[in-house]
Amino acid sequence: MRTTLSIIKADIGSVGGHIKPSRQLLQGVREFVDNNGKGLIDDFCISYTGDDIALLFVHRKGTGNEDVHKLAWDAFLDGTKMAKEQGLYGAGQDLLKDAFSGNVKGMGPAVAEIEFEERPNEPFLFFAADKTDPGAYNLPLFLAFADPMFCPGLMLSPKMGKGFKFNIMDVEYTEGDRIIELNAPEDLYDIASLLRDNERFVIENIYSRETGEIAVSVSTSRLHNIAGKYTGKDDPVMLVRVQGNFPATGEVLAPYTIGHYVAGFMRGSHVGPLMPVKINSPVSYFDGPPVVSCHAFCVHECKLTEPVDAFDHPFWDYVRDKVTGKAIEMREQGFSGAAMLPYSELEYGGIVERMKKLDRQFKIRT
Numbered sequence: 001m002r003t004t005l006s007i008i009k010a011d012i013g014s015v016g017g018h019i020k021p022s023r024q025l026l027q028g029v030r031e032f033v034d035n036n037g038k039g040l041i042d043d044f045c046i047s048y049t050g051d052d053i054a055l056l057f058v059h060r061k062g063t064g065n066e067d068v069h070k071l072a073w074d075a076f077l078d079g080t081k082m083a084k085e086q087g088l089y090g091a092g093q094d095l096l097k098d099a100f101s102g103n104v105k106g107m108g109p110a111v112a113e114i115e116f117e118e119r120p121n122e123p124f125l126f127f128a129a130d131k132t133d134p135g136a137y138n139l140p141l142f143l144a145f146a147d148p149m150f151c152p153g154l155m156l157s158p159k160m161g162k163g164f165k166f167n168i169m170d171v172e173y174t175e176g177d178r179i180i181e182l183n184a185p186e187d188l189y190d191i192a193s194l195l196r197d198n199e200r201f202v203i204e205n206i207y208s209r210e211t212g213e214i215a216v217s218v219s220t221s222r223l224h225n226i227a228g229k230y231t232g233k234d235d236p237v238m239l240v241r242v243q244g245n246f247p248a249t250g251e252v253l254a255p256y257t258i259g260h261y262v263a264g265f266m267r268g269s270h271v272g273p274l275m276p277v278k279i280n281s282p283v284s285y286f287d288g289p290p291v292v293s294c295h296a297f298c299v300h301e302c303k304l305t306e307p308v309d310a311f312d313h314p315f316w317d318y319v320r321d322k323v324t325g326k327a328i329e330m331r332e333q334g335f336s337g338a339a340m341l342p343y344s345e346l347e348y349g350g351i352v353e354r355m356k357k358l359d360r361q362f363k364i365r366t
């Protein structure tokens with residue numbers, strides 16, 4: 001029987017600004033899923049990263065299942081009521097549409113799902129990022145699935161020798177899903193050419209070319225495309241199956257040592273380094289820095305093991321210090337040049353109005 005992992009995450013309100021959800025809110029959402037998920041889902045895990053609550057469901061209903069999506073939607077709606085009662089900031093922020101239409105994709109919450117036949121043992125990773133957008137995973141995925149400098153398994157393991165297929169989405173196209181399929185290693189330069197533009201081209205899925213099995217699923221919907229204007233950075237989630245025919249856990253984690261610069265940070269309008277943090281971490285400095293957490297699990301007969309916190313190890317303290325340095329270096333140049341995003345990516349419209357006004361004040365000297 002096939003197993004499905006569904007992550008559905010939303011920002012439905014937080015304490016002290018866009019920092020973290022309250023304990024009561026998390027407890028309330030947990031209880032809602034516990035009470036209403038029976039007979040539908042087999043197991044679940046709830047956590048937060050920054051101001052976002054992520055629900056990980058394990059079930060046998062397949063991807064895009066209406067009942068499973070509705071459970072998450074209703075849990076977030078119920079949570080929004082609680083958040084409003086508590087006076088949490090930004091209550092219901094990511095629930096952009098009023099009525100549930102069968103699938104939460106395109107409604108505001110971020111979704112990543114994978115369906116597969118369980119291997120005898122099935123390890124996987126669940127990433128959640130805050131104060132950034134889905135392109136933040138482009139570089140770490142490229143390095144883990146296509147670069148032997150980070151993934152020696154590509155050279156050493158007979159199970160990965162054929163490489164991986166990348167499905168990449170043009171997230172600026174809003175009429176439907178515009179996808180290109182490219183194969184590593186043959187199409188490496190084409191893949192890199194697309195992935196350099198993290199705001200437009202986003203890895204959605206990766207498949208083993210040895211077996212055809214799905215390895216990766218990333219949430220790709222962009223809140224500003226859904227809402228017509230920006231309501232917040234998209235704060236992406238991702239599922240990655242690991243070991244055996246796929247890269248090892250440590251190979252998938254390795255690129256997070258870089259702390260590469262991503263879009264997001266304060267007001268979703270800046271560039272900051274992605275910091276690997278422990279599960280259930282808030283954000284802080286300059287509403288950031290952009291953060292990513294990682295739960296490692298095994299799933300067996302649709303039941304989750306306890307999670308391991310993949311970034312809770314002394315090794316990552318050094319990386320966090322390094323990333324802190326990179327954040328401060330970039331922040332030292334304030335709004336100038338590379339520190340702030342280009343117009344099209346600014347989360348706040350104020351500057352656009354200001355530029356229109358200034359445009360009218362310009363005079364051409366003859």
Ligand code: F6R
Nearest residue numbers: 018131232233265266267268287
């Ligand atoms: C970024 C984010 C925050 C807010 C900032 C201002 O995604 O959520 O950086 O943009 O705190 O928030 P408002 O406009 O709600 O006062």
Ligand code: MG
Nearest residue numbers: 011018051232
């Ligand atoms: Mg928020």
Ligand code: MG
Nearest residue numbers: 051052130235
């Ligand atoms: Mg968030």
